[in-house]
Amino acid sequence: xxxxxxxxxxxxxxxxxxxxxxxxxxxxxxxxxxxxxxxxxxxxxxxxxxxxxxxxxxxxxxxxxxxxxxxxxxxxxxxxxxxxxxxxxxxxxxxxxxxxxxxxxxxxxxxxxxxxxxxxxxxxxxxxxxxxxxxxxxxxxxxxxxxxxxxxxxxxxxxxxxxxxxxxxxxxxxxxxxxxxxxxxxxxxxxxxxxxxxxxxxxxxxxxxxxxxxxxxxxxxxxxxxxxxxxxxxxxxxxxxxxxxxxxxxxxxxxxxxxxxxxxxxxxxxxxxxxxxxxxxxxxxxxxxxxxxxxxxxxxx
Ligand SMILES: Nc1ncnc2c1ncn2[C@@H]1O[C@H](COP(=O)(O)OP(=O)(O)OP(=O)(O)O)[C@@H](O)[C@H]1O
Ligand SMILES: [Mg+2]
Numbered sequence: 001x002x003x004x005x006x007x008x009x010x011x012x013x014x015x016x017x018x019x020x021x022x023x024x025x026x027x028x029x030x031x032x033x034x035x036x037x038x039x040x041x042x043x044x045x046x047x048x049x050x051x052x053x054x055x056x057x058x059x060x061x062x063x064x065x066x067x068x069x070x071x072x073x074x075x076x077x078x079x080x081x082x083x084x085x086x087x088x089x090x091x092x093x094x095x096x097x098x099x100x101x102x103x104x105x106x107x108x109x110x111x112x113x114x115x116x117x118x119x120x121x122x123x124x125x126x127x128x129x130x131x132x133x134x135x136x137x138x139x140x141x142x143x144x145x146x147x148x149x150x151x152x153x154x155x156x157x158x159x160x161x162x163x164x165x166x167x168x169x170x171x172x173x174x175x176x177x178x179x180x181x182x183x184x185x186x187x188x189x190x191x192x193x194x195x196x197x198x199x200x201x202x203x204x205x206x207x208x209x210x211x212x213x214x215x216x217x218x219x220x221x222x223x224x225x226x227x228x229x230x231x232x233x234x235x236x237x238x239x240x241x242x243x244x245x246x247x248x249x250x251x252x253x254x255x256x257x258x259x260x261x262x263x264x265x266x267x268x269x270x271x272x273x274x275x276x277x278x279x280x281x282x283x284x285x286x287x288x289x290x291x292x293x294x295x296x297x298x299x300x301x
Pocket of ligand 2: 050152153
């Protein structure tokens, strides 16, 4: 490292030391500053739909007028950019290696959200060294100018995933109705609950076949977490198993845009509204559907 770089590093570390130090939670993960609301998306089992959920949720929040950044923190198998059909020039590899600042690798997507692309194919990054992780979390803490920062993590309870989950304002755990996914969801909730600091854990059941399927799985996970871990998990909702999701992945266009009338899109719209504290929209009639139809009919008059 040249002298100028050394100096910059020294100045940066002095500037940091005059700022209030981040609190340490979870045995070493610095908490993120609260300018943006950080949501970590995690799961026990892999392949349950985290990345698709993170992207489509982010797009809906952006459509609701929120400034949204999606960070691909799956350091083993990054693919947020693949699902969005983007090939960003820089990604987390450059930040981890100290070549770029986090703010320099943010890419604008065509869909109203910005992304930070992950570092795919570098297996030795899959578990960062303590120093790299600290630098990394420092960089993340510097992110402001967003209403929501959605962190897509890799599957399982690695140290990295737990750091991101614990440092976020809330964690959304994704499971499917498969018994292995349910068991692993319980496993990650347990891992989170044994660390201090994470107050809000929410659950989404993906790939359900019916409303009662989704409800039963949620009740089971939430019930066991309450009974054995004494931890409250909020039921955020469910998403149907839907071919539209698979088709949209093939098209590399998120399903809320490629297949906006699909059942999966309707479900995630419901979830986004719940997160935003907005009332759900009923597309299948009911009282709110009646009012909506009435209002739109009046508009056309
Ligand atoms: N609701 C759904 N209906 C049908 N297929 C789905 C649904 N959600 C996700 N999938 C499919 O499941 C696969 C895995 O999805 P995704 O990549 O989002 O999972 P992940 O949890 O991020 O995986 P990983 O743990 O490897 O990061 C994708 O091929 C996707 O098309
Ligand atoms: Mg993923």
